[in-house]
């Protein structure tokens with residue numbers, strides 16, 4: 374019996390983990406046992422920790438690289454480990470700069486093809502910034518192509534963060550998506566919430582009966598991706614990110630900062646910073662807080678994190694030395 378796989382794609386900070394948490398909750402409510410493969414660009418696993426705090430699903434993590442390029446070989450191994458735990462379905466959350474078609478392609482490798490089947494690709498868009506990406510990243514053709522592929526390959530497109538923009542912007546985004554994908558179901562969402570029954574009910578029926586559900590999609594035919602054996606290095610043209618760099622900033626355990634200091638730091642770096650997330654110690658808080666910088670906004674959430682605090686920064690053309698120096702300076 375093949376395990377159904379749902380791939381969550383979308384640019385950095387668009388709302389993939391938010392969607393994953395909702396999907397995990399709804400899977401559990403239906404009595405399904407999900408497995409999760411999380412891929413993060415940074416060495417530190419922020420999203421996995423967020424999940425641990427909310428759920429008890431089997432989680433495999435692939436850190437410090439993107440499964441569609443540097444971590445391609447490890448993708449198969451991690452999925453095989455998950456399969457051993459006999460989940461009813463597997464969610465793969467990609468990095469924000471991954472091309473989902475390459476993952477779909479990787480799932481056709483011998484060793485995976487017999488044991489899992491790709492069901493759906495869901496792409497989450499950040500309504501506040503999607504229309505700007507072409508101009509923001511105009512000098513990075515690869516990234517622009519990857520963002521387009523995320524829309525093209527999707528079965529579902531969530532136009533997320535709908536609370537932050539006008540309805541005319543949402544209309545424009547929908548038109549923009551339709552230029553690249555005339556088949557996907559497009560839904561406007563807030564906090565990635567949408568009706569998951571069409572996705573999960575057939576999987577539930579499949580898990581119960583073992584019969585192939587007719588609504589399941591068979592592996593998409595991947596016309597645009599050249600098939601490269603997993604042991605080969607990806608060619609430069611198959612890389613999904615180029616000028617993106619990830620830097621982990623340690624937060625001295627004896628120090629505390631204010632929200633305002635951290636928000637100012639994020640805002641001063643916002644030209645190059647696409648995303649930042651991590652656990653920080655605040656002057657007025659007894660416990661570490663989860664800080665998320667996405668779409669040029671900083672979000673705060675309480676957390677149960679008890680390790681050494683840190684912040685992972687993902688940026689384009691990031692001057693790592695200057696970033697680290699200015700970060701250190703915050704604590705002097």
Ligand SMILES: Nc1nc2c(ncn2[C@@H]2O[C@H](COP(=O)(O)OP(=O)(O)OP(=O)(O)O)[C@@H](O)[C@H]2O)c(=O)[nH]1
Nearest residue numbers: 385386387388389390391469534563564665667672
């Ligand atoms: N206002 C608003 N905030 C949202 C919405 N969806 C998600 N967020 C917030 O945006 C931030 C990023 O959301 P995530 O779900 O972590 O985004 P992601 O795509 O997983 O991010 P990466 O893993 O870094 O690529 C979090 O602080 C979310 O709470 C939304 O619809 N509206």
